[in-house]
Amino acid sequence: MEIKKVGVLGCGLMGSGIAQTAATAGFDVIVREVSGELCDRGFAGIDKSLARFAEKGTITTEQQTEIRGRLRGTTSLEDLADCDIIIEAIIENLDTKRDTYKQLDAVCKPETIFASNTSSISITEMMTSTSAERQKRFIGLHFFNPVPLMKLVEVVRTILTDESVYERAVEFGKQLGKVPVRAGDKTGFIVNRLLVPYMLDAIRALEEGVGSIVDIDNAMKLGCGYPMGPFTLGDFVGLDTTYYIAEIMFNEFREKRFAPPPLLKRMVLAGLYGRKSGRGFYDYTADPKNPTPMKLV
Ligand code: CAA
Numbered sequence: 001m002e003i004k005k006v007g008v009l010g011c012g013l014m015g016s017g018i019a020q021t022a023a024t025a026g027f028d029v030i031v032r033e034v035s036g037e038l039c040d041r042g043f044a045g046i047d048k049s050l051a052r053f054a055e056k057g058t059i060t061t062e063q064q065t066e067i068r069g070r071l072r073g074t075t076s077l078e079d080l081a082d083c084d085i086i087i088e089a090i091i092e093n094l095d096t097k098r099d100t101y102k103q104l105d106a107v108c109k110p111e112t113i114f115a116s117n118t119s120s121i122s123i124t125e126m127m128t129s130t131s132a133e134r135q136k137r138f139i140g141l142h143f144f145n146p147v148p149l150m151k152l153v154e155v156v157r158t159i160l161t162d163e164s165v166y167e168r169a170v171e172f173g174k175q176l177g178k179v180p181v182r183a184g185d186k187t188g189f190i191v192n193r194l195l196v197p198y199m200l201d202a203i204r205a206l207e208e209g210v211g212s213i214v215d216i217d218n219a220m221k222l223g224c225g226y227p228m229g230p231f232t233l234g235d236f237v238g239l240d241t242t243y244y245i246a247e248i249m250f251n252e253f254r255e256k257r258f259a260p261p262p263l264l265k266r267m268v269l270a271g272l273y274g275r276k277s278g279r280g281f282y283d284y285t286a287d288p289k290n291p292t293p294m295k296l297v
Helices: 013-024 036-056 061-069 094-107 123-127 163-175 191-207 213-224 230-237 239-253 262-269
Strands: 005-009 028-032 071-074 085-088 113-116 138-143 152-157 179-184
Touching: 005 013, 013 028, 013 036, 013 061, 013 071, 013 085, 013 138, 028 036, 036 061, 036 071, 061 071, 085 094, 094 113, 094 123, 113 123, 113 163, 123 138, 138 163, 152 163, 163 179, 191 213, 191 230, 191 239, 191 262, 213 230, 230 239, 239 262
Parallel strands: 005 028, 005 085, 028 071, 085 113, 113 138, 152 179
Antiparallel strands: 138 152
8 A cells, every 4th residue: 555646636725735745755746626727826836835945945956846846737537547645625615525536436546545635524424425445445634724834634534444544644644744643533623623613712702802803813822822813823724714614613513612703704704804815804905914903893
């Protein structure tokens, strides 16, 4: 069960980061996107990130060229047929994911391990779109943004995952230079189960007038040593994504701590998604490096 060739589905923020990380670790990587334009956009992000590492001296310019040489893009699922593992990082939509896995199951060799980078969709629910044999080789590999920098990967097993496949995936996580943690297929796994209620609580604290955006951010950053306060982190992750994860977790557990607060819902409805839309808890439009807090309450 040696892993040599890695397939990545999706070349967005997460997919491109996963592809870059796997190529940096020495694997041959093929990335599939639905259009050439999306593929090019993802590869431009990889080039930018590799250039930053080269500038800092983390990698040499020769290594930069070698890593880039191990990466290939495609728009065809068939090109992933001989991959030893495929990591899926496409849109967080259950039907789209199930449909993609079904197609992939038909073209891939029997040994290929299927891994999803989903943050909140049940691995089991995706897995059942594939054959009984593939279901034993179906896991979650949940990475964190920005993937080339964040050291963690959650390795998720279902009740049907084959033990040797699971251990191989844990080993693969180490080969990628990450620290793997083992988690069961419970919505949110470890990190989001703890992180999401914390981020939602920060929004409730803001709604209740406990402190301002800047003060709550500074409190958690400087008082607890977190690299980003909860609002900066929410804008970084994307408030639409945070809302979506919270909704799924609330539907699964029916616990108040996972319920998205009204302010978050209204911000998402108003298109305030965070950094990617220019405004969230902070306004990034004038100076992205020095954003100003929004007036929300
Ligand atoms: N590629 C290469 N280098 C990068 C990079 C990338 N994609 N992103 C940042 N860097 C480099 C920068 O160039 C910078 O280098 P120097 O130190 O040489 O200047 C360095 O990393 C630090 O970057 P910044 O100065 O911009 O900012 P920072 O010191 O705050 O670090 C950070 C950035 C690593 C993102 C840090 O703020 C951090 O760890 N934040 C928390 C991120 C986090 O919690 N992520 C998880 C989100 S949850 C999730 O992803 C899962 C989910 O399911 C929602």
